[in-house]
Amino acid sequence: MHLRVRPLRPDDDAAIQLVAARMRDTLVEVLGEARGGSMYTMEWLVDRVRWHLNPKLCVGTVLLIEEQPSVIVGHTIVRVEPDDEDGGGGTLGLISTTYVVPERRRAGLAEALLRAGEAWLLSHGATRLATNTSESNWPLIRLYEKAGYSVVRRAPEVKMVQLSRPARAPSSQAAAGDGADALAQDLPGQEQLTVPEAELIGADEVTVLVDRVVSALDE
Numbered sequence: 753m754h755l756r757v758r759p760l761r762p763d764d765d766a767a768i769q770l771v772a773a774r775m776r777d778t779l780v781e782v783l784g785e786a787r788g789g790s791m792y793t794m795e796w797l798v799d800r801v802r803w804h805l806n807p808k809l810c811v812g813t814v815l816l817i818e819e820q821p822s823v824i825v826g827h828t829i830v831r832v833e834p835d836d837e838d839g840g841g842g843t844l845g846l847i848s849t850t851y852v853v854p855e856r857r858r859a860g861l862a863e864a865l866l867r868a869g870e871a872w873l874l875s876h877g878a879t880r881l882a883t884n885t886s887e888s889n890w891p892l893i894r895l896y897e898k899a900g901y902s903v904v905r906r907a908p909e910v911k912m913v914q915l916s917r918p919a920r921a922p923s924s925q926a927a928a929g930d931g932a933d934a935l936a937q938d939l940p941g942q943e944q945l946t947v948p949e950a951e952l953i954g955a956d957e958v959t960v961l962v963d964r965v966v967s968a969l970d971e
């Protein structure tokens with residue numbers, strides 16, 4: 753199967769709508785129809801996708817994984833922001849959501865999206881990488897643990913956890929190049945979906961539990 757990861761273009765309204773609908777599907781799948789389905793309107797979700805694509809508002813992007821010819825089978829949304837957990841001086845690379853269509857799961861697509869999202873975040877200055885999810889979302893938690901992340905925060909009051917790992921050393925970040933260009937890549941086979949060893953530095957850092965509330969799936 754020929755796969756490609758590419759950034760979502762801000763003028764691609766159909767793909768923006770699709771990603772927003774799949775954000776809603778994610779919330780329903782993780783939280784159930786009653787809570788997940790009523791959490792955000794479709795209008796809000798579309799605005800949220802567009803917000804990540806507007807460089808005046810956000811240093812972020814939406815990455816699509818496509819099967820040829822141009823069938824979008826998954827996406828991930830990433831952004832960088834100040835890291836208040838890092839003494840105020842760091843930059844958090846946040847992977848805010850990831851989705852793969854049910855019929856294409858367990859084929860390494862989410863791993864490919866994670867690797868591409870990490871490359872984009874590292875090339876945009878992230879010093880720490882993280883994602884927030886439901887404490888019972890085992891597929892996602894296993895995905896990130898496999899990639900060297902560990903749980904660094906728990907917010908039991910909202911049943912959320914944060915998984916995190918440090919970024920690579922600054923010297924290797926400089927070699928990453930421009931993420932958007934690097935992401936328009938072909939992924940012809942499973943063997944190319946493995947996270948490089950060099951990106952797993954610090955995976956076993958000490959787990960720190962804090963009581964700060966992780967406010968929502970998409971924050």
Ligand SMILES: CC(C)(COP(=O)(O)OP(=O)(O)OC[C@H]1O[C@@H](n2cnc3c(N)ncnc32)[C@H](O)[C@@H]1OP(=O)(O)O)[C@@H](O)C(=O)NCCC(=O)NCCS
Pocket residue numbers: 778781782848849850851852853856857858859860861862863864884885886889890891892894895896898969
């Ligand atoms: C979580 C999700 C993105 C994983 O996508 P995927 O393409 O199936 O994942 P991959 O095939 O890349 O899996 C990579 C690794 O993740 C882990 N993993 C993925 N799905 C898993 C599952 N159902 N159970 C246990 N581990 C799982 C495994 O370690 C897997 O490696 P392996 O296949 O060698 O064992 C997908 O299940 C999904 O879209 N879920 C609904 C949306 C969602 O919950 N998104 C996150 C919201 S924050």
